[in-house]
Amino acid sequence: MRALARVLRHQPSIERMKRELDDRVALTTLERAIVALAHRLRERLDCRPQRCSTDRVQHAIDDEHRPHRTDVQVTLLEVLPGILPLEDADCSTELTRSFKKRKIDVLSGAKISDVKVGKSSVTMNVEVGGKKQPLEVEKVLVAAGRAPNIEDIGIKEAGIQMTERGFIKINERMETSVKGIYAIGDVAGPPMLAHKGMREGVVFAEYLAGQKHVHPVNYGNIPSATYCHPEVASIGMTEVQVREKKIDYKVGKFPFMASGRARTSGETEGFVKVIRDAKYGEILGAHIIGAHATEMIHELAVARENEFTVEEVALAIHAHPTLSEAIDQAVLDSMGMVLDA
Numbered sequence: 001m002r003a004l005a006r007v008l009r010h011q012p013s014i015e016r017m018k019r020e021l022d023d024r025v026a027l028t029t030l031e032r033a034i035v036a037l038a039h040r041l042r043e044r045l046d047c048r049p050q051r052c053s054t055d056r057v058q059h060a061i062d063d064e065h066r067p068h069r070t071d072v073q074v075t076l077l078e079v080l081p082g083i084l085p086l087e088d089a090d091c092s093t094e095l096t097r098s099f100k101k102r103k104i105d106v107l108s109g110a111k112i113s114d115v116k117v118g119k120s121s122v123t124m125n126v127e128v129g130g131k132k133q134p135l136e137v138e139k140v141l142v143a144a145g146r147a148p149n150i151e152d153i154g155i156k157e158a159g160i161q162m163t164e165r166g167f168i169k170i171n172e173r174m175e176t177s178v179k180g181i182y183a184i185g186d187v188a189g190p191p192m193l194a195h196k197g198m199r200e201g202v203v204f205a206e207y208l209a210g211q212k213h214v215h216p217v218n219y220g221n222i223p224s225a226t227y228c229h230p231e232v233a234s235i236g237m238t239e240v241q242v243r244e245k246k247i248d249y250k251v252g253k254f255p256f257m258a259s260g261r262a263r264t265s266g267e268t269e270g271f272v273k274v275i276r277d278a279k280y281g282e283i284l285g286a287h288i289i290g291a292h293a294t295e296m297i298h299e300l301a302v303a304r305e306n307e308f309t310v311e312e313v314a315l316a317i318h319a320h321p322t323l324s325e326a327i328d329q330a331v332l333d334s335m336g337m338v339l340d341a
C-alpha cells in the first residue's frame with residue numbers, strides 16, 4: 001500500500017477548503033492538482049506545524065519535503081509532466097530528483113480517478129503512462145489553484161469590467177473601468193502573490209498622492225519563491241518561454257556542488273541557471289534551486305529591474321565564500337568565462 005502524507009496544521013480549515021473546492025472546481029481541474037496523501041499518519045504528527053495550501057502548485061510543494069524526516073510515506077501526484085509547472089523544467093527535474101532521494105514518491109503525468117473517501121482511508125486510481133494503479137492512503141491534500149471569490153459583492157452591478165479569467169480588470173494606475181474604483185492584489189489577477197499585491201498598493205498610493213514619476217509595476221519581474229527543500233526561486237522567463245519567443249539566447253549554469261560555501265554547509269544540491277540574450281547580454285530569466293535560493297534571487301531581481309546585463313552583474317565583486325558566488329559564476333558561464341567549475 002502506498003502512502004501519502006501531509007501533516008495539517010489547521011485540519012478543519014483544510015477540510016473546509018477541500019469541500020469548497022469540490023463544489024467549485026471541475027474534476028479535470030482537480031486532476032491538475034497536486035494531491036498529497038498520508039499513510040499511517042501518526043497521531044502525534046497531526047499537530048506538527050506544517051503549512052498546507054489549496055494554492056498554486058508551488059505552494060502545495062512548499063513543505064512537502066518535511067514528512068520524510070518521520071516515518072510517514074509521501075506520494076506527490078501531478079498531472080502535468082513536471083512537479084513545478086510554472087518553473088524552469090531543469091528546476092522541476094532537480095526537485096524531483098531530490099524528493100526521490102528523500103524517498104518521497106513523485107508521480108508526474110499522473111491522472112487521478114475513482115476517488116473514494118472511506119472512514120479511515122481514501123482510495124483512488126492513478127494512471128501514469130497508460131498504466132492504472134490503485135492507491136490507498138490515509139490523508140489527502142488537494143491543491144487545485146485559487147479562483148477569485150468576488151461574484152456577490154456588487155462588481156457587476158457597479159459596471160466594473162472583468163478579465164476573461166474572472167479577475168477585476170485594472171490599468172497600470174490600478175483603476176478599474178469605473179472612475180473612482182480601484183483594485184489591487186489577488187482580485188486584480190495573477191500572479192497571486194503577496195509581494196505583487198503589496199507593490200500594487202504602493203504604486204497606487206503614489207498615483208493617488210499625485211506623484212509625477214511613478215515606477216509602474218513590472219509584471220514580468222515578480223520573483224517567485226517556493227519554500228521546499230531545496231528551495232526554488234526564479235525571475236523572468238523559463239528556457240521554454242524564451243524558446244517559444246524565438247529569442248537567440250545562451251544559458252549559464254553553476255552547480256552548488258562546486259561552491260565552497262555550499263560544500264562547507266553540506267547543502268550542495270541544486271544550481272543557479274541564468275538565461276541571457278545572446279546579443280546584448282540582457283538577463284531574460286534566472287532560476288535558482290538550492291539552499292537559500294529564495295534569498296539569493298533578489299540579486300537577479302535588482303539586475304533585471306535595472307536592466308543590468310550579465311557583464312554588469314559579473315563586474316560586481318562577490319564575497320568568498322558565499323552562495324551568491326554561484327550567481328557570479330553562472331553569469332560568467334553564460335559568457336563562456338566560468339572560473340570556478
Ligand SMILES: Cc1cc2nc3c(=O)[nH]c(=O)nc-3n(C[C@H](O)[C@H](O)[C@H](O)COP(=O)(O)OP(=O)(O)OC[C@H]3O[C@@H](n4cnc5c(N)ncnc54)[C@H](O)[C@@H]3O)c2cc1C
Pocket residue numbers: 052053054055059153184185186187192193194195196197
Ligand atoms: C496557503 C497559502 C500560501 C501562500 N503563500 C504565499 C507565499 O509564500 N508568498 C506569497 O507571496 N504569497 C503567498 N500566498 C498568496 C498570498 O497570500 C496572497 O497573494 C495575498 O494574501 C493577497 O493579498 P490580498 O490583499 O490581495 O488578498 P487577501 O490577503 O486575501 O485579503 C483580502 C481580504 O478581504 C477580505 N474579504 C473578502 N471578501 C470580503 C467582503 N465581501 N467584504 C469585506 N472583506 C472581504 C478577506 O477576509 C481578506 O482579509 C499564499 C496563499 C495561500 C492561500
